[in-house]
Amino acid sequence: xxxxxxxxxxxxxxxxxxxxxxxxxxxxxxxxxxxxxxxxxxxxxxxxxxxxxxxxxxxxxxxxxxxxxxxxxxxxxxxxxxxxxxxxxxxxxxxxxxxxxxxxxxxxxxxxxxxxxxxxxxxxxxxxxxxxxxxxxxxxxxxxxxxxxxxxxxxxxxxxxxxxxxxxxxxxxxxxxxxxxxxxxxxxxxxxxxxxxxxxxxxxxxxxxxxxxxxxxxxxxxxxxxxxxxxxxxxxxxxxxxxxxxxxxxxxxxxxxxxxxxxxxxxxxxxxxxxxxxxxxxxxxxxxxxxxxxxxxxxxxxxxxxxxxxxxxxxxxxxxxxxxxxxxxxxx
Numbered sequence: 001x002x003x004x005x006x007x008x009x010x011x012x013x014x015x016x017x018x019x020x021x022x023x024x025x026x027x028x029x030x031x032x033x034x035x036x037x038x039x040x041x042x043x044x045x046x047x048x049x050x051x052x053x054x055x056x057x058x059x060x061x062x063x064x065x066x067x068x069x070x071x072x073x074x075x076x077x078x079x080x081x082x083x084x085x086x087x088x089x090x091x092x093x094x095x096x097x098x099x100x101x102x103x104x105x106x107x108x109x110x111x112x113x114x115x116x117x118x119x120x121x122x123x124x125x126x127x128x129x130x131x132x133x134x135x136x137x138x139x140x141x142x143x144x145x146x147x148x149x150x151x152x153x154x155x156x157x158x159x160x161x162x163x164x165x166x167x168x169x170x171x172x173x174x175x176x177x178x179x180x181x182x183x184x185x186x187x188x189x190x191x192x193x194x195x196x197x198x199x200x201x202x203x204x205x206x207x208x209x210x211x212x213x214x215x216x217x218x219x220x221x222x223x224x225x226x227x228x229x230x231x232x233x234x235x236x237x238x239x240x241x242x243x244x245x246x247x248x249x250x251x252x253x254x255x256x257x258x259x260x261x262x263x264x265x266x267x268x269x270x271x272x273x274x275x276x277x278x279x280x281x282x283x284x285x286x287x288x289x290x291x292x293x294x295x296x297x298x299x300x301x302x303x304x305x306x307x308x309x310x311x312x313x314x315x316x317x318x319x320x321x322x323x324x325x326x327x328x329x330x331x332x
Contacts, residue, residue, distance in 0.1 A: 001078075001120075001214055002028040008076045009035060010063055010109065011083030013042035015172035016124065019203035020080060020210065021050060027211075030055055036072050037083065038062040063105030069112040076116065080210060081109055081123040081147075084140070087174065088128070091136035092252040102139035103146070110150045114159050122213045123147045124206075125165040125222065127199055127258040127306070130265070134253030144222060148280045151219035162217040164209045165224045165260055165278075167199025167306065170321065171329040176235055177322070178330025184240035191245045196232040197257050197306040200313050201225060202321075209275065218291045220280030224260050229309040230318065238318040261304035269302065270295030276304065 002024065009017055012035035021033060034057045037043060043058045050056040061068035063083045073079070084102050085091065091098045106123070113121050125144050128137035150161040171177050176198070183189050209225045216223075236245060250256065261269055261276060268279045268286035272295050279286040322329065 002030060002211070004029060004031050005077040006030065006032040006075055007034070007078045007080065008059075008072060009033070009080040009082055011037055011081075013037045013039060013046050014082060015169060015203060016082050016206055018046070018049075020082075020207050021046075021056065023204065023207045024211075025050075025055065032057060032075075034059055034072060034076065036061050036063075036069075062101075063109055064100050066108040066112060069108055070115070073112050073116040073118065077119050078214065079109070079113055079118050079121045081106065081121060084124070084143075086126070086136060088134050088136050088253045089251045091134060091139070095135045098135055098139045102136075103142050106143040106146050110146060110153065110161070113161075114150070114154045114157050117157060118159050120214055120217060121147070121150070121159065121161045122210050122217070123161070123163050124210075125163045127165065127167040127260045128255070129165065130259045131262045133255055136253065148220040148222070149282070151280070152282055160217055160219040162213050162220065163222040164206075164213050165222055166201045166206055166209060167227060167258055167260065168201065169206060170200055170202050171325055172203065173330055175330075176232065177239065180236055180239045181329065184243050187243065188246040189236045189240055189243050190248045191232060191236060192248055192250045192254060193256055194233050194245075194247065195256060196250075197229050197309075198232060198235075199227050199258055199260065199306045199309070200230050200318075201227045212275065216277075216293070218285075218288070220282070220285055221291060222278040224276040224278065224304065226274050226276070226311065228311040228313040229306040230313045234313075234315050235318065238315045238322070257305055257307035259303060259305045261298075261302070263301050263303045266298050266300055266302040269298045271298050272296075 036059045059072045085098045129140035132138045147161045213223045270277050
């Protein structure tokens, strides 16, 4: 599907964007891959890796600016929506900035994609969008609902929309692994709560989930990758075994455990070998065989939480991953 196509990724200079560009160029050889983002310096740095004499193009713009999106989408076939403000405590103090990017920006993209007859759009979601307790999670939940509803809003147009939802991206800039690596030389590792757990996913797995969504989607689905959990204290132990922990308390808006599928969503969630699929409820699409595609309905009341996950990452596995990826951690 993506072979020789024209793709645009919003927020394309972030951790996911770098991985998506590298892997997609290698696997699908798109004729054009447009990086749409607002930071010229990040684009400049990225252009040293992917020069503009190949399929990669750079487009300065902000999803808050609908006119700029309309210009950027000319001739595009497929869109990955990765642009978002995402730091949880920051959102609590700057709520409307998050609303303008994560909600209004998503609505701008939906309108622009429909009007440009984009074939398929996959938006990146987060575990914080399931039963949100913080402003960031609430904006992403709203964005998820809007993306799903875009399949109805599009009317007679053929543009299809879907979400992918996953947890903590291992080693990405601003995530817990590079933070703990930075803190270990200071003699103490700050831990918000010793009971805290998080989902763990690699960038490669996140990119492959997006590819899966493009191939499988009929419109309105949310794809949830099956991934391991880890206790935050075990992450700290893997990085700095002999460094003391300093308990600092949960930060504003933070959850003790993350969740990717709520009990309420279990009524329209189906299980597959390595992922779950949450179906849209409008137009009886939750009963649509073309969307179910042989999936097994989860039990009523099922939830997918980092605290009661069936799969856990060991300290040794994380240490091996860190050793194999030490040159990349926190760099993008």
